[in-house]
Amino acid sequence: xxSADSRDMSVLLxxxxxxxxxxxxxxxxxxxxxxxxxxxxxNGVIPQENGILQSNFSSEASQATMYGPPSLSEAADxxxxxxxxxxxxxxxxxxxxxxxxxxxxxITPSSRHIVERQPRLLNFRVEYRQRSVELVxxxxxxxxxxxxxxxxxxxxxxxxMQLKGWKSGDVSDxxxxxxxxxxxxxxxxxxTPDIAPTASTSKNSALQDSLNQNFLxxxxxxxxxxxxxxxxPGSRTIQEVKRNISDLxxxxxxxxxxxxxxxxxxxxxxxLALSGISYPCHxxxxxxxxxxxxxxxxxxxxxDVHMISDSEGDDYEDASEFxxxxxxxxxxxxxxxxxxxxxxxxxxxxxxxxIHFTSEFSSRxxxxxxxxxxxxxxxxxxxxxxxKARDRKLLAIYLHNDDSVLSNVFCSxxxxxxxxxxxxxxxxxxxxxxxxxxxxxxRLLTMCTRHFGSVVxxxxxxxxxxxxxxxxxxxxxxxxxxVLNVIQGNTTVDELMMRLMGAMExxxxxxxxxxxxxxxxxxxxxxxxxxxxxxxxxxxxxRKKREAQExxxxxxxxxxxxxKEQEEEKEAIRLSLEQALPPEPDEESGEQIxxxxxxxxxxxxxxxxxxxxxxxxxxxxxxxxxxxxxEEFKLLTTFPRRNITQLDPGSTLLEAKLxxxxxxxxxxxx
Numbered sequence: 103x104x105s106a107d108s109r110d111m112s113v114l115l116x117x118x119x120x121x122x123x124x125x126x127x128x129x130x131x132x133x134x135x136x137x138x139x140x141x142x143x144x145n146g147v148i149p150q151e152n153g154i155l156q157s158n159f160s161s162e163a164s165q166a167t168m169y170g171p172p173s174l175s176e177a178a179d180x181x182x183x184x185x186x187x188x189x190x191x192x193x194x195x196x197x198x199x200x201x202x203x204x205x206x207x208x209i210t211p212s213s214r215h216i217v218e219r220q221p222r223l224l225n226f227r228v229e230y231r232q233r234s235v236e237l238v239x240x241x242x243x244x245x246x247x248x249x250x251x252x253x254x255x256x257x258x259x260x261x262x263m264q265l266k267g268w269k270s271g272d273v274s275d276x277x278x279x280x281x282x283x284x285x286x287x288x289x290x291x292x293x294t295p296d297i298a299p300t301a302s303t304s305k306n307s308a309l310q311d312s313l314n315q316n317f318l319x320x321x322x323x324x325x326x327x328x329x330x331x332x333x334x335p336g337s338r339t340i341q342e343v344k345r346n347i348s349d350l351x352x353x354x355x356x357x358x359x360x361x362x363x364x365x366x367x368x369x370x371x372x373x374l375a376l377s378g379i380s381y382p383c384h385x386x387x388x389x390x391x392x393x394x395x396x397x398x399x400x401x402x403x404x405x406d407v408h409m410i411s412d413s414e415g416d417d418y419e420d421a422s423e424f425x426x427x428x429x430x431x432x433x434x435x436x437x438x439x440x441x442x443x444x445x446x447x448x449x450x451x452x453x454x455x456x457i458h459f460t461s462e463f464s465s466r467x468x469x470x471x472x473x474x475x476x477x478x479x480x481x482x483x484x485x486x487x488x489x490k491a492r493d494r495k496l497l498a499i500y501l502h503n504d505d506s507v508l509s510n511v512f513c514s515x516x517x518x519x520x521x522x523x524x525x526x527x528x529x530x531x532x533x534x535x536x537x538x539x540x541x542x543x544x545r546l547l548t549m550c551t552r553h554f555g556s557v558v559x560x561x562x563x564x565x566x567x568x569x570x571x572x573x574x575x576x577x578x579x580x581x582x583x584x585v586l587n588v589i590q591g592n593t594t595v596d597e598l599m600m601r602l603m604g605a606m607e608x609x610x611x612x613x614x615x616x617x618x619x620x621x622x623x624x625x626x627x628x629x630x631x632x633x634x635x636x637x638x639x640x641x642x643x644x645r646k647k648r649e650a651q652e653x654x655x656x657x658x659x660x661x662x663x664x665x666k667e668q669e670e671e672k673e674a675i676r677l678s679l680e681q682a683l684p685p686e687p688d689e690e691s692g693e694q695i696x697x698x699x700x701x702x703x704x705x706x707x708x709x710x711x712x713x714x715x716x717x718x719x720x721x722x723x724x725x726x727x728x729x730x731x732x733e734e735f736k737l738l739t740t741f742p743r744r745n746i747t748q749l750d751p752g753s754t755l756l757e758a759k760l761x762x763x764x765x766x767x768x769x770x771x772x
Contacts (some may be wrong), residue, residue: 445539474532
């Protein structure tokens with residue numbers, strides 16, 4: 103009976119033959135998205151003219167491909183039992199195979215049309231607050247074009263729009279959808295942190311908050327009897343979690359059997375925030391799903407859980423059972439074993455392994471070589487990324503493989519070139535590892551998953567033996583580490599130097615920003631570096647600033663109050679003087695009347711009649727009642743110029759010669 107892994111290998115090879123995709127990791131990813139349904143995966147990559155491709159593969163045809171290339175008549179017989187009958191018997195028996203694809207995949211009449219590529223359409227469901235937008239676009243469109251459509255539909259400017267939910271992380275507006283290898287149906291959501299939500303969108307605001315929250319998943323691996331405590335943001339999908347667990351446990355996603363997911367988590371494309379799991383901590387368990395072929399052998403199945411595959415996606419653990427070697431399967435030859443390996447297979451710790459590696463490297467290629475960091479990968483990361491901003495460096499991870507024909511050339515001509523050695527020593531922390539032995543490669547993948555995440559691990563897995571050695575350039579960031587460049591062994595000294603300098607240019611720009619941020623932080627914190635002390639000083643500075651502002655506001659309030667009181671006092675005096683003035687005499691009263699015309703500083707004139715017997719004080723009170731107090735202004739005659747305010751206030755207007763009429767003017771006292 104053919105095992106599940108052998109059928110998976112058959113499906114993978116058929117997928118290669120039908121689609122022309124030659125990247126193993128990409129092919130496995132597309133098949134996993136379609137639950138290893140070959141026809142669905144092909145339709146997802148190459149849509150048909152007349153609807154989707156119907157399945158023409160029986161179980162017998164799938165098994166037959168594992169034991170040798172089927173003849174065309176056998177392929178036709180396998181197709182005859184499918185749901186869709188062929189148009190004619192001659193079409194499946196007389197046509198010669200167009201390529202080697204027939205050696206791995208049965209050719210059916212409906213599958214002959216897959217070479218005629220049609221524009222592939224992708225469905226998008228975009229959520230924004232309480233709105234939902236359905237879009238259908240060709241895979242040749244870009245992310246920016248989706249945003250432009252959403253700007254029209256949602257009324258949100260593109261500049262303030264963040265489109266989230268991509269399985270590959272954040273993408274730029276210029277990214278073409280085809281390069282993301284998306285499934286046919288996709289769910290996205292829009293975030294607008296710069297646009298304040300209204301009262302009607304409070305529920306959606308809570309959803310956005312939950313997408314930014316971190317969930318602690320306590321995942322129990324039952325076979326290994328080990329627990330993993332993993333932190334994921336709420337925007338991470340269930341599918342991404344399962345892929346990360348695949349890297350940790352070496353259980354492919356399609357073979358994982360889970361317990362603990364809530365009933366609402368029915369779709370692997372659902373984010374953790376929407377899946378209904380408990381916050382902040384949720385417990386799950388995972389094990390390898392039993393297949394009919396090995397259900398009677400649970401002990402052997404559990405033993406396979408801990409195997410680490412050298413092939414892409416951990417999907418061929420049992421390929422050797424069928425007499426098929428991975429290197430033969432994909433055309434990778436192996437060189438003869440060296441008497442002295444670059445790194446021992448079962449070294450007790452990383453430091454001893456690196457000491458042996460450096461010694462062997464020197465004995466093979468000479469003493470002129472990069473200064474390899476002696477210590478664990480974690481220690482190398484700390485040395486490169488976690489010092490002061492001015493002291494940080496890029497991390498260069500050199501991965502050696504003696505089975506590659508490029509290793510000797512790369513080491514002797516590139517890694518030992520004076521210019522490369524000098525540049526690496528000045529600007530990089532160089533850490534090395536030998537992946538020739540399976541145990542060492544598995545150990546490296548485990549270290550990379552722990553320190554850099556599954557992305558770096560998957561990157562290393564995608565490279566074949568003949569593409570080694572590799573030089574990974576890693577840059578540390580505030581929240582994560584980013585692989586800037588992966589340099590393969592088939593390069594030249596000039597190209598290697600150019601790519602190192604390109605990575606250094608990116609790092610220098612980031613370093614300058616970090617230095618600026620660090621300098622500003624140190625200036626604010628004065629000499630104190632500890633976070634608690636810096637927080638205290640910041641609070642103290644804010645308190646003093648607040649007190650100074652309060653004192654300034656209090657002083658301004660006091661001065662304003664004084665000014666108001668003075669104005670009120672002046673107004674009260676003016677009103678009292680105005681009320682105390684004697685009534686203006688009538689011109690026909692028969693008494694001696696003095697008519698005075700007074701010019702104010704603003705150019706206006708005040709006119710009033712007074713009795714000739716009135717005192718000068720009455721004149722002064724009249725002028726003060728008009729806003730020109732005696733203490734601030736002086737009253738002058740025109741010709742001859744006399745200062746009336748210097749006269750005795752008790753004298754009369756007649757005595758002051760202000761009769762029968764006179765023109766006076768006011769002038770402010772100095």
